[in-house]
Amino acid sequence: MALLKREEWQQYVRDVNWTYSYVDDEAVYPEWHSGTGKVPRSAWLTWEEDYKVTYPEYVATQRDKESSAYAVKAALQRSTTFDHLDEGWKSSTKMHFGGVALVEYAAVLGELKMARFGLNAAWRNMATFGQLDELRHAQITTFFGHEFVKKDPQYDWTQKTFHMDNWVPISLRNLFDGMMIAPNVVDLAIALPFTFETGFTNLQFVALSADALEAGDVNFANMISSIQTDEARHSQQGGPTMEILVEHDPVRAQWIIDKNFWGSARAFAALTGPAMDYYTPLEHRKQSYREFMEEWIIDQFVHTIEDYGLKKPWFWDEFMRGLDTWHHGLHMGLWFWRPTLWWRPKAAVSKDERDWLREKYPNWETVYGDKWDVIIDNINNNNVEATLPETLPWLCSMCNLPCCNAVQARNGRWRVPEWSLTYDGKTFQFCSNACRQIWWKDRDNVNHETLIDRFLAGQIQPMDVGGILTHMGLTPEVMGDDPDYEAWTKDYAGRPATGIAAVAAPAGQEGA
Amino acid sequence: MTGTVELGVEDQAPQPVPLNAVFATDFVQILVPVTTADTMREVAAAVAHHAEGKRVRAQPYEKVVFHHGRRLPPEMTVAEAGIQPLEHVRVEYDVPEGAQ
Numbered sequence: 001m002a003l004l005k006r007e008e009w010q011q012y013v014r015d016v017n018w019t020y021s022y023v024d025d026e027a028v029y030p031e032w033h034s035g036t037g038k039v040p041r042s043a044w045l046t047w048e049e050d051y052k053v054t055y056p057e058y059v060a061t062q063r064d065k066e067s068s069a070y071a072v073k074a075a076l077q078r079s080t081t082f083d084h085l086d087e088g089w090k091s092s093t094k095m096h097f098g099g100v101a102l103v104e105y106a107a108v109l110g111e112l113k114m115a116r117f118g119l120n121a122a123w124r125n126m127a128t129f130g131q132l133d134e135l136r137h138a139q140i141t142t143f144f145g146h147e148f149v150k151k152d153p154q155y156d157w158t159q160k161t162f163h164m165d166n167w168v169p170i171s172l173r174n175l176f177d178g179m180m181i182a183p184n185v186v187d188l189a190i191a192l193p194f195t196f197e198t199g200f201t202n203l204q205f206v207a208l209s210a211d212a213l214e215a216g217d218v219n220f221a222n223m224i225s226s227i228q229t230d231e232a233r234h235s236q237q238g239g240p241t242m243e244i245l246v247e248h249d250p251v252r253a254q255w256i257i258d259k260n261f262w263g264s265a266r267a268f269a270a271l272t273g274p275a276m277d278y279y280t281p282l283e284h285r286k287q288s289y290r291e292f293m294e295e296w297i298i299d300q301f302v303h304t305i306e307d308y309g310l311k312k313p314w315f316w317d318e319f320m321r322g323l324d325t326w327h328h329g330l331h332m333g334l335w336f337w338r339p340t341l342w343w344r345p346k347a348a349v350s351k352d353e354r355d356w357l358r359e360k361y362p363n364w365e366t367v368y369g370d371k372w373d374v375i376i377d378n379i380n381n382n383n384v385e386a387t388l389p390e391t392l393p394w395l396c397s398m399c400n401l402p403c404c405n406a407v408q409a410r411n412g413r414w415r416v417p418e419w420s421l422t423y424d425g426k427t428f429q430f431c432s433n434a435c436r437q438i439w440w441k442d443r444d445n446v447n448h449e450t451l452i453d454r455f456l457a458g459q460i461q462p463m464d465v466g467g468i469l470t471h472m473g474l475t476p477e478v479m480g481d482d483p484d485y486e487a488w489t490k491d492y493a494g495r496p497a498t499g500i501a502a503v504a505a506p507a508g509q510e511g512a
Numbered sequence: 513m514t515g516t517v518e519l520g521v522e523d524q525a526p527q528p529v530p531l532n533a534v535f536a537t538d539f540v541q542i543l544v545p546v547t548t549a550d551t552m553r554e555v556a557a558a559v560a561h562h563a564e565g566k567r568v569r570a571q572p573y574e575k576v577v578f579h580h581g582r583r584l585p586p587e588m589t590v591a592e593a594g595i596q597p598l599e600h601v602r603v604e605y606d607v608p609e610g611a612q
């Protein structure tokens with residue numbers, strides 16, 4: 001018997017709805033999960049994905065992708081490629097494996113929620129493929145990272161990161177719980193496929209794959225490319241949902257986009273920013289983080305939201321100014337609090353690297369150069385001790401990242417300003433005006449306790465740096481350190497240094 | 513005859529006051545624990561300990577505490593200044609006019 005052609009049958013199976021007779025519609029699609037809000041139920045009948053796929057096609061394609069990715073991995077496993085990778089690139093991959101593996105799993109739950117509660121059968125069908133995608137991504141990312149555990153225990157954080165109360169995963173859990181776990185499916189489709197995947201990760205994965213090839217990490221490039229092709233398909237759930245929501249409730253659409261764009265931008269500044277502008281060896285840098293954001297994220301994002309008749313977010317000026325500061329401050333924070341990381345952050349502020357930073361960011365030297373000079377002088381005077389933390393950075397009550405965003409005052413001075421508010425008798429501190437505003441509007445939703453909150457509540461014992469590191473799950477063989485201090489301090493060796501910390505007396509000789 | 517006497521802030525046992533603090537041009541706000549009995553001079557020193565000479569080059573000037581935009585006298589205590597837990601303070605060098 002000849003098989004029907006796809007176009008002869010697909011229209012009957014991709015969008016199958018039925019009328020319930022034994023249960024109420026509200027029982028099947030409760031508002032708190034389905035989230036139709038001001039959108040009439042009938043409006044969802046027009047939901048249609050651009051790129052259609054059938055289950056047999058899906059399985060065949062995914063099988064090919066899996067075979068290809070694992071074949072390359074098997075071949076490269078026998079080579080010594082990994083041993084010759086730059087330490088900065090390895091750090092980027094450790095951040096990626098730890099920061100992404102279980103976010104992919106959270107995305108499985110998000111896609112499953114859309115597959116169950118989406119108010120159109122075609123959407124539920126797409127989300128079913130989406131959850132299979134995300135399950136594959138969680139598996140492939142975990143498996144590829146796991147291979148390196150025997151070579152470097154920091155890769156153990158591929159699986160470990162999201163189970164730890166380390167400040168980085170707390171921040172990421174806060175972001176992605178707000179994006180995937182807490183919201184109803186309409187908000188979820190705007191937050192995840194529309195804003196985060198279409199706006200950020202699709203393009204970042206393309207760039208990351210290119211960076212991996214440049215660094216000689218074919219295996220990683222292959223894994224990322226394999227994942228990205230799935231993202232391109234399932235992220236299209238955002239567009240049709242957006243079209244319907246924006247027609248009936250543009251204010252809600254704007255708010256969901258705005259707050260998720262902001263949260264995504266903060267996370268990108270913390271992880272992608274340092275990887276692009278510091279960890280990538282100078283000779284391999286194609287563009288700065290700011291240039292990448294402008295070319296790949298911002299232009300595309302602005303065109304997309306304007307196509308839907310929406311405006312740039314209210315925080316746009318603050319966000320654009322932050323492209324020159326956020327990730328530089330966060331890089332310095334990651335480096336200074338390096339024992340709290342599961343990778344080896346390189347400072348990357350040699351003279352050549354600083355020339356590059358000055359060229360890309362004309363204010364870099366004014367805002368950050370003086371601090372790095374003090375750090376460099378301490379290291380060159382055998383006082384690494386003075387470059388290690390003795391307290392916590394203050395973590396923003398919204399994004400959970402350090403409050404380290406310098407702003408230029410009218411008098412020309414750069415300072416990290418206060419953004420606080422008092423609510424219910426308690427003072428909250430934020431890294432930025434927009435984080436404060438988002439927290440205020442979302443204050444009744446779940447907000448994770450920051451590490452500062454946990455510390456002050458006595459959850460971290462003993463209440464010292466050792467207690468904090470133990471609480472965060474860091475063990476001595478994993479704790480981050482700069483992979484090569486000399487690489488970026490030797491240019492400045494021998495210069496006179498004033499105003500630096502006194503070298504601590506060796507143990508037992510205090511007060512001598 | 514029994515009765516209670518309201519103690520003044522100067523008679524009460526010092527209470528911990530965790531602060532959000534930033535030192536001069538430093539790049540980040542940090543957690544600095546002080547007590548209600550600490551003077552502003554001691555608060556300034558506690559904040560500076562984490563940044564001065566470590567990320568911010570030390571200068572030979574006195575340090576002053578600002579709270580809610582108000583410059584506080586060096587002998588004033590945290591309790592007297594009314595600084596509450598989790599509030600923000602800024603510590604700056606008191607650079608004489610005309611100095612670099």
